[in-house]
Amino acid sequence: MLELNYIRNNKETVLQGLRIRNFSEEGLQIIDNILSLDEARRSAQTQLDNNLAESNRLSKEIGGLYKQGKRDEAEELKAKVSGLKEVIKELETKKNQAATEMETLLLDVPNIPHESVPPGTNSDHNEVYQAWPQTLPELEGDAKPHWELASEYNIFDLELGVKITGAGFPVFRGKGARLERALINFFLDEAAKAGYEEIVPPLLVNKHTAKATGQLPDKEGQMYYVEKDKLYLIPTAEVPVTNIYRDVIVDEKDFPIKLTGYTPCFRREAGSYGAHVRGLNRVHQFDKVEIVQIAHPDTSYQQLDEMLEHVAGLLDKLELPYRILRLCGGDIGFTSALTYDFEVWSAAQEKWLEVSSVSNFVTYQSNRLKVRFKDADNKSRLAHTLNGSALALARIVAALLENNQTEDGITIPKVLHPYTGFTKIVK
């Protein structure tokens, strides 16, 4: 959620930002609506406060009069206060109505894009921020997509998942399972080396937590919900990990706070279908190592760069060809100010697969989370939050299988050998 104060003081910047997000002039009306509701709220509040102050003052007087035994005078004042109560009720309703309406509108306003976010209406307009410097590798003859390789090499089994649970729940087995575990450990070790504190968070969260990172109410349909206990299965480690700092006033010298966590991620993916969801491209449960940072507003974009380098380093070590995109105004996430996507080239499918998304949310998320710090003037300010996948397992596995297939098996990148205990997956 944007800070109301920010909108009030930077209306033009906000409007400009929304234009980058392709808001129509009509759509931009929302900002004026918010501001006028805010004014209504404030004027109601001022009047309400004045009336409450009067009522409090009279009530105190009544207490005094009773002590002095001046019953008649007390009764007189009582009647006066009773009269005030009606006005107070009215003003209260007025204030709450304006406030609620305003908040509802505010929830519909996305984050203001960073100035570097390119214009554009869809993913075709994303800017290639860093291209793969070499010629893209080609595979001989009949390169296979990962779902075919999976059954050939017994790496994972989606049909078995259907038997146990349903579509979209892969069962990894044998060397596939080992590869999965190897990647998780490799990613966590790399994050630790980069100074991230490892977290093992709960996989189920309550509604406060889901709300604070913005999954509720917007993405309610995307989460699995345990009705009996009113808990949500996490769609990403971002949710429980970032919430560690909900309602916390951080010591300024602790910035940046760097956290990492491996968790399975559960997503209902309601509404998606078609060829592009084959294999591991889109599943209901997948493993992911997430990196999260809570940063000082002055340095959050430097931290974002640092995160980019970290993710790029992982892909370098895995020897996968990749490029980095800077998402355009039409493709950037609702809550993000700046997002970079990492895409790995699949030589088999001959297309780019998204494997990571790294974003700076500036204060948009922390406004709901209430992650704050005291600045030099001892004023509390919102911190900036950032996160990124480092990395999402399912698609990395897919990319590794596809790019590393050879006549006599699938080769494992060197860096994983200590983790897998084997160098090749053979039939």
Added chain:
RNA sequence: GGUGAGGUGGGUGAGUGGCUGAAACCACCGGUUUGCUAAACCGGCAUACUUCGAAAGGGGUAUCGCGGGUUCGAAUCCCGCCCUCACCGCCA
């Protein structure tokens, strides 16, 4: 699953209708004292909204788990909800 206890500021914890935005202690910050450390003493120390002010700062309102009610007045009384802890049972 059963039974019981309880949710008050950063922490412990007092407080059963007005003098309580909230005692006291601890922690923390500033100062005095001090060879150093410690101790002692003095002072400060919640958050949000709002209003006045150029600012420093001042005023108002709300907040004692959350929501509602009674009352001129609620941390305190009533109703609903949420949560936590302890013990028993079950169990990795």
